[in-house]
Amino acid sequence: MMLNDVPLIRTEIPGPRARGLLERQSRLLVYTLPSWVPVVWEKAEGAVVTDVDGNRYIDFSSGVSVMNTGHSHPVFVERLQAQVAKLSHCYFSPTEVQVEAMEALASVLPPTLRRVVLTNTGAEGVEMAVKVARAFTGRNDIITFMGSFHGRSSLDAAMTGIWHVRKGGGPLPSGHIHAPYAYCYRCSLGLERECCNLQCLRYLDDLMITFARGDTAAAVVEPYLGVAGSIVPPPEFLQGLRAFCDRHNLLLVFDEVQASFGRTGKMFAFEHYGFLPDIVILGKGIAGGVPTSAVAMREDISDALRAVGWPSTFAANPLSCAGVTASVEVLVKEGLPEKAARTGSRIMERLNAMTERYPLIGDARGIGLSIGVEFVRDRISKEPAREESRAIFEHLTRSGLITLPPGGLYNNVIRITPPLMISEELADRGMDLFEDAIRQVSER
16 A cells, blocks of 8 residues: 555545445444444555545544554465464363464463463453452452543443443442542642652551451552543652552552554553563454453463353454464564554653644653543643544544544543554654644634
């Protein structure tokens, strides 16, 4: 594909074919997602998406941090086509492709985390991690964090710290304790990072004295809050959480469903912090778009899983396993985690310069190629600029840049999460469009 004509917008958005498909869809589909500017995807290659009307877009979404290796990578196409021609399902019968997937994961995981169980979705992986933590410790309560997102099942919603995920559906399962996350731009405790001494960590120790029942099994944490707006904590917060878990004999579980497989500039986010979690939940970028997740753990913890069991119809599916092997191969051979670190720094330099020019930007933050831009109407009050964020998003889509819709805790954050293989040229072009959208909305 020639990239000198990307983006290329030939019609209004949505175009005529897209409008027809959306009308057909509306008759049948129960639509539960937020209102997006409707781009009806037809195909994608690398970091470029083409819709059904022939419009071409730069992809700054990766399909929610899934397509880390890029769309339609030749290695994935070859492996998956070959696998589906041989075997696409066998329940839990052993297969060579499953062994290859396990070996591929073991080649990039640290030696103490090479006991792996394949699951289907991030939500299922979270549930499995909680189940094995409870079985191993013989305790029940789970500490999670305000602003966290762990999935939409009942158990995962109970762990999640975002109100709209938790609402509806009746009472949620008990046994979950929420603590403040280090969202330093909007500190839950009303403190400033320069002098706070990370009181959010001290809160955890107070929690164990005043609220926990002596029945706490684990703390489950995202290394950055993705859905809440790419909120990256100070390294000392996660390092302090490791120390807290050690003091109180708790397991530390890293939910890296969004953060793993190169997204943060390293293969796994925990590699940034100089310690290992006891359990890590993997997903999204693990298999190049084939629904797959995994839970890696210490061997002694895995013994508890054998006692409780985890049968699943589609887990370790041959297509999933082929995707896992392809993903690891491409990430390693093409050095994509390192490329994500370089491109992420390049984008952050642009955003830092924009922050000087546009008061609408309250905070720009990121790690690797998980970047969030939080828009505010006033930098002193930090009033969320919801309408402006929506206007920027719509302008971006019409201009040919696909991002996730405004999110975060106040619907005022636009996330930048392109495929890790995106070229500097396309990344720069996307950031030109990003700045133009901010400029135009700021001038209204």
